[in-house]
Amino acid sequence: MNNNDKIYKLAALGVQQLIPYKAGKPIEELERELGLTQIIKLASNENPLGPGKKALAAIQEALPSLALYPDGSGFLLKKALAKKYSIDEAQITLGNGSNEILELVARAFLTTEHEVVFSQHAFAVYPIVTQAIGAKAVVVPAVNYGHDLNAMIKAITDKTRLVFIANPNNPTGTLLSQTCLEAFIGALPDTCVCVLDEAYFEFVTCVEAVNSIDWLKKYPNLLITRTFSKAYGLAGLRVGYGLSSPQMADILNRVRQPFNNNTLALVAAEAALNDAEHLQQTISVNTLGMHQLTEGFKKLGLEWISSAGNFVLVDINKAAQPVYDALLRKGVIVRPVGNYELPNHLRISIGTAGENQQFLKALTEILADV
Numbered sequence: 001m002n003n004n005d006k007i008y009k010l011a012a013l014g015v016q017q018l019i020p021y022k023a024g025k026p027i028e029e030l031e032r033e034l035g036l037t038q039i040i041k042l043a044s045n046e047n048p049l050g051p052g053k054k055a056l057a058a059i060q061e062a063l064p065s066l067a068l069y070p071d072g073s074g075f076l077l078k079k080a081l082a083k084k085y086s087i088d089e090a091q092i093t094l095g096n097g098s099n100e101i102l103e104l105v106a107r108a109f110l111t112t113e114h115e116v117v118f119s120q121h122a123f124a125v126y127p128i129v130t131q132a133i134g135a136k137a138v139v140v141p142a143v144n145y146g147h148d149l150n151a152m153i154k155a156i157t158d159k160t161r162l163v164f165i166a167n168p169n170n171p172t173g174t175l176l177s178q179t180c181l182e183a184f185i186g187a188l189p190d191t192c193v194c195v196l197d198e199a200y201f202e203f204v205t206c207v208e209a210v211n212s213i214d215w216l217k218k219y220p221n222l223l224i225t226r227t228f229s230k231a232y233g234l235a236g237l238r239v240g241y242g243l244s245s246p247q248m249a250d251i252l253n254r255v256r257q258p259f260n261n262n263t264l265a266l267v268a269a270e271a272a273l274n275d276a277e278h279l280q281q282t283i284s285v286n287t288l289g290m291h292q293l294t295e296g297f298k299k300l301g302l303e304w305i306s307s308a309g310n311f312v313l314v315d316i317n318k319a320a321q322p323v324y325d326a327l328l329r330k331g332v333i334v335r336p337v338g339n340y341e342l343p344n345h346l347r348i349s350i351g352t353a354g355e356n357q358q359f360l361k362a363l364t365e366i367l368a369d370v
C-alpha cells in the first residue's frame, strides 16, 4: 500500500465504498480531448434554449452587489415560490440545486441504524447520499423500468427512515399516476420520510387532476423537491428547493449552510419564475423534440421507453458503450446508463430541432457502420 493510500482507511466506512456520481461529459472536455468544434451535448437534461431573458437581466443587474454575502434566508425567492404555490414561506427550503436538498434530508434524518428504500434504475444520487451516511440502501426491483410501489411498500420496515421516489424518474422517464402515488404516501408509517423528487415536474403534459403540493397538508413526513436546473434553464447556477411541512423545513434548515444559494442564483431563479413565456417555449420545444427523436428511432427500428421528462432512453439492442464512444467522435455527447443497470440503453436529452437532427444523423451513420 502506498503511504498516501492509508488515508482511505480513515474515511467513514460508507465513504470508503462509495462510487462518486458520474456527470455528463462537459463540452470543453471533449473539445480538449478530440480537438472537435461544433460539439452538442444532449447528456444532462439541460434546457437547449438556455436561460430566459428575464433571468439574464436579473443577473446583470445583481453583478455590482457581488461583494456582499447573499441573503441567507432567500427571502424574495421564497416569497415568489410561496405565492406561486399558495403555501407558506416556512414550508420552503432552498438548496444549491435540489441535489443539496436530497443530501440535507439524508444528513438530517439518517444514521447507520436506518434503511432507505428506493427503486432500481432510480436517480443515482439516492444511493450516494444513503451510503455517505452509512445507512442501508434497500433497492426494490423495477417493473417496466419504473417504480414498483406495491413492492416498495412491502420493503418498508420499522428501520426505514427514508424513501425516495422520482416522478418522472431519471433516467427512465417513467411516470407514476397521482392516485397510486398518494395511496403509497398514505400507506407509509409516520416514522418514514417520503422524498418525492419532481425535478421534471414542469415537463409533465398529461392532465393531472391532483397536485402533489396539496398532499403537504395531510402528510407532515412528505418532502417534495423541485429545481431550476431543468425546465428553467439555470443548471449552472445551482438552485433547487424542497416543499414540506414547516417542521420538516425547520429540521432541514438546521443542517443547511447559511449562504448555500449565491446572489446570482437567487435573483435569476426569482426572475425565471416570472417568465411564463420562456417556460412555455421550453415545453413546446421539448414536445416537438421528443416527437422528432422517437420518429427517428422508429425509422432506425429502435425501441425506446416512453418518457414524461426532457430526455428519452433508447434501446440500442447491444452494448451501448461503443455507440456512445462513436457518437463522441462525431461531436455528440449523450449519456451511457450502464451504472443504472441499463447497459444496452443510451439516455438522450431533448435538444433543439437542429441538435436532434445532428444526433440522429450521427446515430444512423454509426449503426449502419457495424
Ligand SMILES: *Cc1c(COP(=O)(O)O)cnc(C)c1O
Residues within 6 Å of the ligand: 045, 096, 097, 098, 099, 100, 123, 166, 169, 170, 197, 199, 226, 227, 228, 229, 230, 235, 238, 239, 240
Ligand atoms: C437533475 C435531477 C435532480 C437535481 O438537479 P439539481 O440541478 O441538483 O437541482 C434531482 N433529481 C433528479 C431525478 C434529477 O434528474
